[in-house]
Amino acid sequence: MSKSLRDAGRATGYLVVALALTFGLWIFVTVLIIAVVGTVTVVGAWLLPETVLLVRRIAGAKRRLTADWTGQRIPEAYRPITGTVRERLRTAVRDPGTRTDLRWMFAAYFYGALFFLTVPLWPLALVVDGVGAGLLRRRPLVLPWIVRVADLEADWSTALLKPSPQAQLSARVEELAATRADAIAAHGAELRRIERDLHDGAQANLVALSMRIGLALRACGTDPDTTRRLLGEAQTQAEQALTDLRHVVRGIHPPILTDRGLVGAVRALAAGSGLDVAVEVVRLEEDGVRAPAAVETAAYFVVAEALTNSAKYSGELTATVRLERTKRGLRVRVADAGRGGADEAGGSGLVGIRRRVAALDGTVELSSPVGGPTVVEARLPCVW
Structure with a gap:
C-alpha cells in the first residue's frame, strides 16, 4: 500500500506540474499571436525569433519534466537563431524544431484540459481507495490509474516533443559541419606546431652541425685541437637534433x-x-x-x-x-x-x-x- 501511495503521489506531482505548464501555455498564446501579427506588419518582425526562443525554453522544461518521470532523455534538435533580423526570422520560421514545438503546444491545450478536469477527483479517489483497501484487505483500486494517467501524459509528450527525422538530420549535418571545422582548425594548428618545432629545433641544430663540421674540415690539417673540439660540439649538436626529431615524432604518433x-x-x-x-x-x-x-x-x-x-x-x-x-x-x-x-x-x-x-x-x-x-x-x- 505504501509503495502505491508513493507512486501515486509522485504521479500526482508530475501531473500537477504538467498542468501548471499547460496553463502557462494558454496564457502564452497571447504572446505568440502578438509576435505573429508584429511579423506580418513588419514593425515587430524581431518579436517572432525571440518568441520562438522562449517556446524552445518552455519545450525544454517540458522535456526535462517528462524525462524525470520516464527516466529517458528526450533529445532536441534546433538550428541556432543568430545573425541579422532577417536571418533570425528565416531560421525561426523554417526550423523543423519550431513546428515540433508548436505541434506540442497546441496538442497540450486539448489533452491538458482533459487532465485538468480530473484533478479534483484525485484527493477523493485517494481517500476512498485507501479506506476501501483497508476494510476489504485488497490491493488499491484507483491509485494505479493515477500512475497510468501520468504514464499516458508522458508518452504523449514524448511522442510530440521528439524531433522529427528531418530535424535530427539537420542537427546532425550542422554538428558534423562544426566538427569538421574544428578538425580542420586542429589539423592546421598541429601542422603549424610541427613546422615550428622543426624550424626552431631540429633545423637550427642541423644548420649549426653543418657549420661546425665545415669549420672542423678547415682546421683538421693545421689545428688538431680545434678540430677535436669542433667535432665534439658537432656530435652534441647531432644528438640534440635527434632529440628534437624524436619530440616531433612523438607529437605526431607516439x-x-x-x-x-x-x-x-x-x-x-x-x-x-x-x-x-x-x-x-x-x-x-x-x-x-x-x-x-x-x-x-x-x-x-x-x-x-x-x-x-x-x-x-x-x-x-x-x-x-x-x-x-x-x-x-x-x-x-x-x-x-x-x-x-x-x-x-x-x-x-x-x-x-x-x-x-x-x-x-x-x-x-x-x-x-x-x-x-x-x-x-x-x-x-x-x-x-
Missing part, C-alpha cells in the same frame, strides 16, 4: 603506442606524470584486438593532457585513469580529487582535447566544480 599498445603507453604516462596514478583497464585488449591507430592516439593524448593538467593545477598527488572498451568504442576517464575549477577558456589544453576527440566524432565531458573533483571523460567511437 612510438610507444606501436611498441606497447594503449595500455602500456598509458601506464608509462602514469609512471612519468609525477603523480600516484591508478590505471584501471576494463575489457581492453583482452582478446588481442586493438582499437584503430587514430583512436589510440586520441586516447593517449587525452590521458597525457589530463594528467599534465592534474599535476599542474589540481594540488593533488593522486589521480585515476580508466580505459574501458564499450560496445560502441573506447571510453577514457581521468579524475583527480584536487581543487577543481577547470576552465576550457583558461588555456589548459581542454580545447585541444575536445577538438582532437571531435575529429573522430567523439565526445568529451568535463566536470570540475570548485573544490573538486575534476573528471575528464572522452568517448571515442570505433568498431572492434
Whole structure:
C-alpha cells in the first residue's frame, strides 16, 4: 500500500506540474499571436525569433519534466537563431524544431484540459481507495490509474516533443559541419606546431652541425685541437637534433603506442606524470584486438593532457585513469580529487582535447566544480 501511495503521489506531482505548464501555455498564446501579427506588419518582425526562443525554453522544461518521470532523455534538435533580423526570422520560421514545438503546444491545450478536469477527483479517489483497501484487505483500486494517467501524459509528450527525422538530420549535418571545422582548425594548428618545432629545433641544430663540421674540415690539417673540439660540439649538436626529431615524432604518433599498445603507453604516462596514478583497464585488449591507430592516439593524448593538467593545477598527488572498451568504442576517464575549477577558456589544453576527440566524432565531458573533483571523460567511437 505504501509503495502505491508513493507512486501515486509522485504521479500526482508530475501531473500537477504538467498542468501548471499547460496553463502557462494558454496564457502564452497571447504572446505568440502578438509576435505573429508584429511579423506580418513588419514593425515587430524581431518579436517572432525571440518568441520562438522562449517556446524552445518552455519545450525544454517540458522535456526535462517528462524525462524525470520516464527516466529517458528526450533529445532536441534546433538550428541556432543568430545573425541579422532577417536571418533570425528565416531560421525561426523554417526550423523543423519550431513546428515540433508548436505541434506540442497546441496538442497540450486539448489533452491538458482533459487532465485538468480530473484533478479534483484525485484527493477523493485517494481517500476512498485507501479506506476501501483497508476494510476489504485488497490491493488499491484507483491509485494505479493515477500512475497510468501520468504514464499516458508522458508518452504523449514524448511522442510530440521528439524531433522529427528531418530535424535530427539537420542537427546532425550542422554538428558534423562544426566538427569538421574544428578538425580542420586542429589539423592546421598541429601542422603549424610541427613546422615550428622543426624550424626552431631540429633545423637550427642541423644548420649549426653543418657549420661546425665545415669549420672542423678547415682546421683538421693545421689545428688538431680545434678540430677535436669542433667535432665534439658537432656530435652534441647531432644528438640534440635527434632529440628534437624524436619530440616531433612523438607529437605526431607516439612510438610507444606501436611498441606497447594503449595500455602500456598509458601506464608509462602514469609512471612519468609525477603523480600516484591508478590505471584501471576494463575489457581492453583482452582478446588481442586493438582499437584503430587514430583512436589510440586520441586516447593517449587525452590521458597525457589530463594528467599534465592534474599535476599542474589540481594540488593533488593522486589521480585515476580508466580505459574501458564499450560496445560502441573506447571510453577514457581521468579524475583527480584536487581543487577543481577547470576552465576550457583558461588555456589548459581542454580545447585541444575536445577538438582532437571531435575529429573522430567523439565526445568529451568535463566536470570540475570548485573544490573538486575534476573528471575528464572522452568517448571515442570505433568498431572492434
